[in-house]
Amino acid sequence: MPSPGYRREMPQRYRLEAARCKKCGKLFFPPRLVCAGCGSKEFDKTKLSETGTILSHTVIRVAPADFATQVPYAIAIVESDNGVRLTTQVVDCKPEDLEIGKKVKFIFRKLYEEGHTGIICYGYKAVLV
Amino acid sequence: MREVAVVGCGMTKFGELWEKSLRDIFVEAALKAIDDAGVDHIDSMYVGAMTPGLFVGQEHIGVLMADYLGMAPIPAMRVESACCSSGMALRLGLFEISSGYSDIVLVGGVEKMNDGADATYALATAADQEYEVYQGVTFPGLYALIARAHMHRYGTTREQLAAVSVKNHHNGAMNPNAQFQREVTLEQVMNATLVADPLTVLDSSPVSDGAACVVLTSVDFAKQLKVPSVKILGSGAATDTLALHNREDITTLKAVKLSGKAAYKMAGIKPSDIDVAEVHDCFSIAEICIIEELGFTQKGKGGPFTEQGNTALEGKIPVNPSGGLKSKGHPVGATGIAQVVEVVEQLRGNAGKRQVKNAKIGLTQNMGGSGGSSVVHIFTTT
Amino acid sequence: MIGIIGYGSYLPRYRIKVEEIAHQWGRDPVTVKRGLMLNEKTVPGMDEDTITISVAAAKNALKRAGIDPGEIGALYVGSESHPYAVKPSGTVVAEALGAVPNVHIADYEFACKAGTEAMFVAYGLVKADLVKYALAIGADTSQGAPGDALEFSASAGGSAFIFGKEGVIAEVLDTFSYTTDTPDFWRREGAFYPLHGGRFTGEPAYFKHILGAAKAILDKSGYKPADFAYAVFHMPNGKFPLTAGKRLGFTKAQMEPGWIVPLMGNTYSGSSPTGFSATLDIAKPDDLILLVSFGSGAGSDAFIFKMTKRIDEVRDKAEKLKSMLENNRIYLDYGQYAKFRGKIIMNE
Numbered sequence: 123m124p125s126p127g128y129r130r131e132m133p134q135r136y137r138l139e140a141a142r143c144k145k146c147g148k149l150f151f152p153p154r155l156v157c158a159g160c161g162s163k164e165f166d167k168t169k170l171s172e173t174g175t176i177l178s179h180t181v182i183r184v185a186p187a188d189f190a191t192q193v194p195y196a197i198a199i200v201e202s203d204n205g206v207r208l209t210t211q212v213v214d215c216k217p218e219d220l221e222i223g224k225k226v227k228f229i230f231r232k233l234y235e236e237g238h239t240g241i242i243c244y245g246y247k248a249v250l251v
Numbered sequence: 252m253r254e255v256a257v258v259g260c261g262m263t264k265f266g267e268l269w270e271k272s273l274r275d276i277f278v279e280a281a282l283k284a285i286d287d288a289g290v291d292h293i294d295s296m297y298v299g300a301m302t303p304g305l306f307v308g309q310e311h312i313g314v315l316m317a318d319y320l321g322m323a324p325i326p327a328m329r330v331e332s333a334c335c336s337s338g339m340a341l342r343l344g345l346f347e348i349s350s351g352y353s354d355i356v357l358v359g360g361v362e363k364m365n366d367g368a369d370a371t372y373a374l375a376t377a378a379d380q381e382y383e384v385y386q387g388v389t390f391p392g393l394y395a396l397i398a399r400a401h402m403h404r405y406g407t408t409r410e411q412l413a414a415v416s417v418k419n420h421h422n423g424a425m426n427p428n429a430q431f432q433r434e435v436t437l438e439q440v441m442n443a444t445l446v447a448d449p450l451t452v453l454d455s456s457p458v459s460d461g462a463a464c465v466v467l468t469s470v471d472f473a474k475q476l477k478v479p480s481v482k483i484l485g486s487g488a489a490t491d492t493l494a495l496h497n498r499e500d501i502t503t504l505k506a507v508k509l510s511g512k513a514a515y516k517m518a519g520i521k522p523s524d525i526d527v528a529e530v531h532d533c534f535s536i537a538e539i540c541i542i543e544e545l546g547f548t549q550k551g552k553g554g555p556f557t558e559q560g561n562t563a564l565e566g567k568i569p570v571n572p573s574g575g576l577k578s579k580g581h582p583v584g585a586t587g588i589a590q591v592v593e594v595v596e597q598l599r600g601n602a603g604k605r606q607v608k609n610a611k612i613g614l615t616q617n618m619g620g621s622g623g624s625s626v627v628h629i630f631t632t633t
Numbered sequence: 634m635i636g637i638i639g640y641g642s643y644l645p646r647y648r649i650k651v652e653e654i655a656h657q658w659g660r661d662p663v664t665v666k667r668g669l670m671l672n673e674k675t676v677p678g679m680d681e682d683t684i685t686i687s688v689a690a691a692k693n694a695l696k697r698a699g700i701d702p703g704e705i706g707a708l709y710v711g712s713e714s715h716p717y718a719v720k721p722s723g724t725v726v727a728e729a730l731g732a733v734p735n736v737h738i739a740d741y742e743f744a745c746k747a748g749t750e751a752m753f754v755a756y757g758l759v760k761a762d763l764v765k766y767a768l769a770i771g772a773d774t775s776q777g778a779p780g781d782a783l784e785f786s787a788s789a790g791g792s793a794f795i796f797g798k799e800g801v802i803a804e805v806l807d808t809f810s811y812t813t814d815t816p817d818f819w820r821r822e823g824a825f826y827p828l829h830g831g832r833f834t835g836e837p838a839y840f841k842h843i844l845g846a847a848k849a850i851l852d853k854s855g856y857k858p859a860d861f862a863y864a865v866f867h868m869p870n871g872k873f874p875l876t877a878g879k880r881l882g883f884t885k886a887q888m889e890p891g892w893i894v895p896l897m898g899n900t901y902s903g904s905s906p907t908g909f910s911a912t913l914d915i916a917k918p919d920d921l922i923l924l925v926s927f928g929s930g931a932g933s934d935a936f937i938f939k940m941t942k943r944i945d946e947v948r949d950k951a952e953k954l955k956s957m958l959e960n961n962r963i964y965l966d967y968g969q970y971a972k973f974r975g976k977i978i979m980n981e
Binding site: 123233 | 369371372375381382383384385386387388389391392395396397398399400403444445446447448449450492494495496497501
């Protein structure tokens with residue numbers, strides 16, 4: 123993806139930075155301008171916990187162009203231990219090893235390369251613990 | 252607020268229409284609808300399309316279509332809500348007529364997906380770019396995540412998912428406009444190539460070209476036209492979080508539930524009053540969730556309800572007599588109005604071999620992305 | 634006291650056995666294994682590279698150091714497989730760790746000794762009081778040309794070391810660098826695989842510089858081999874480091890904990906640093922450790938470390954090398970290995 127957008131997302135993709143609504147305590151990843159729970163505009167900076175639980179999972183076997191050589195790869199909806207959900211790949215395991223309820227931890231990996239000459243895009247993924 | 256009627260409808264065949272361009276197919280469908288309505292002019296038009304820009308490099312298609320229909324200078328605009336673009340367009344046409352602002356409005360939808368664009372990439376723009384697509388998830392992947400959670404929580408089986416595709420192909424085989432006019436078996440669906448576990452290619456609607464249009468007028472004007480018309484009783488729309496992982500419950504399509512409720516309320520009817528429905532089966536699991544959210548069966552029971560034949564043509568509540576998105580095809584922007592065309596023809600008694608007996612009240616439900624938007628309309632015979 | 638206050642390593646879980654590569658090229662696996670003293674090597678996953686390995690190793694180092702990454706004043710990544718030809722690996726690592734923006738970054742390159750190079754500079758900056766903490770990483774995902782001897786050993790992995798003055802676990806007692814211009818192994822810009830001078834990489838390159846640096850640091854410091862608990866040498870294969878150590882007067886027992894190449898392969902800039910990390914996992918307070926790297930081109934960096942009591946408090950705070958080497962291995966066949974390593978010609 124083009125550099126300006128890529129750079130803006132680094133606090134989330136590289137460091138899992140999130141925001142907690144000061145008024146109602148709802149956690150947002152990524153951070154937002156307005157709390158979708160109570161409408162407040164004031165937030166505290168925080169981070170996602172390093173581990174989470176699988177809520178659902180699948181194996182992508184037909185992928186978009188940037189991910190074509192990586193199939194099959196597993197994707198899961200994970201709820202971090204501090205209560206926020208995200209969608210992430212689960213790697214270094216057999217896809218059959220995933221089950222709803224299993225624990226994962228977040229790691230830093232490469233997502234894709236913009237061909238041979240574009241930038242390399244990094245971010246979070248998960249592995250089973 | 253005046254009551255609104257659908258007085259004319261028309262659609263192209265859905266499929267890989269190599270010989271016809273984006274503008275060709277919309278004009279074809281529009282001319283059929285206008286001819287069917289017998290009107291001699293249009294006051295304004297709405298064109299639903301998800302992303303003609305990414306598919307064929309063309310935006311500004313409200314203007315394009317008005318121009319190519321020879322209808323400039325009438326007001327024309329494109330409406331977008333991912334895969335429910337034309338369902339939402341119908342809502343706008345409904346408001347324009349019922350408010351009294353216009354008398355005759357053309358509402359259509361079109362998508363030209365087979366002109367060489369990266370369709371997976373284009374469709375993925377309906378999901379959360381930074382937090383879903385960036386991770387490598389696809390639309391089949393998102394629905395597979397819903398399917399797996401639904402199967403885990405409610406015991407929905409692989410066979411029950413397949414039953415949706417089998418039923419829809421059975422219906423589509425009788426639809427001369429359908430992309431696929433052949434039956435499939437449970438075994439074929441379950442053993443087809445996996446796209447995103449547990450969904451196979453036969454659980455998934457295809458990539459298609461096609462267009463569909465309807466002409467709306469007030470109910471009073473419709474009486475003057477003396478064409479078989481159908482009244483719009485209710486309309487409801489709703490949104491939910493864009494990213495699937497942010498939903499309150501990933502097995503519940505809340506936008507579908509709320510858009511359904513709003514439509515039922517406006518129409519003054521209950522789910523059990525519906526005689527025929529066209530719903531958004533972009534993937535087999537979608538139909539199962541949708542019939543639960545629309546109140547045709549209880550939450551979690553969509554699988555067995557389908558397996559037992561309740562949504563078949565002869566069943567308690569026939570769903571997707573046209574063949575649904577699976578068999579009829581899913582040119583994304585056109586689907587919403589194509590659903591309306593089917594329900595209108597059902598209520599007029601024109602559905603041939605697919606005719607649902609005594610269909611008096613019909614429902615269309617059109618959805619965007621992984622359920623971020625949904626729009627429901629309810630129709631009745633006049 | 635100046636030295637290492639935190640250390641950590643990371644090895645990918647994927648492996649390929651020497652037999653698998655030998656069969657691919659019609660070689661006899663028995664003689665290959667005997668000659669190189671290697672069993673298997675690590676292979677980076679398709680989503681791993683020097684940057685992701687560096688981040689993982691550095692996070693383990695931070696766990697042991699117990700410091701706020703924002704206090705890192707300098708961060709250096711030494712590798713011969715930096716993902717970009719122009720754009721530092723260090724900036725991505727620093728951003729991922731949260732060490733930005735008040736930090737000095739530089740990438741280092743010197744074949745297999747880029748890691749110890751980074752360590753030398755990190756140590757120097759702390760010693761000069763220019764920064765409070767400096768992080769040095771040696772990591773690689775080196776390529777071996779198909780069918781070449783180096784394909785059996787070129788592997789992936791890395792280690793990270795945080796230098797500082799507070800909370801030292803391994804004090805730096807002495808350093809010595811020995812360098813000449815010796816073109817024994819090189820890669821030109823645009824070439825995908827490196828080339829090497831065959832037997833020229835032995836005596837005139839590896840042994841000359843390792844022995845040169847080792848003898849010089851022993852002379853300078855006044856220590857004898859028997860004074861050391863452990864010695865770690867660069868490991869291009871299993872044989873060379875044992876031969877070098879023996880020639881210097883070290884016993885096999887002294888080299889054993891750091892001699893991890895039979896299962897790891899040669900992680901190039903991560904090689905001797907990771908052997909050193911494995912040694913730190915078991916070293917006791919007051920142990921002396923000799924570390925001598927070698928990088929083709931050519932040169933060696935030598936260090937003498939003395940362990941402090943604090944090693945006992947921190948070594949268990951992150952995963953140890955033995956565990957990474959032996960647990961949860963995923964074996965690949967040659968086809969999967971070639972795909973992972975980008976050795977298959979694809980359509981653009």
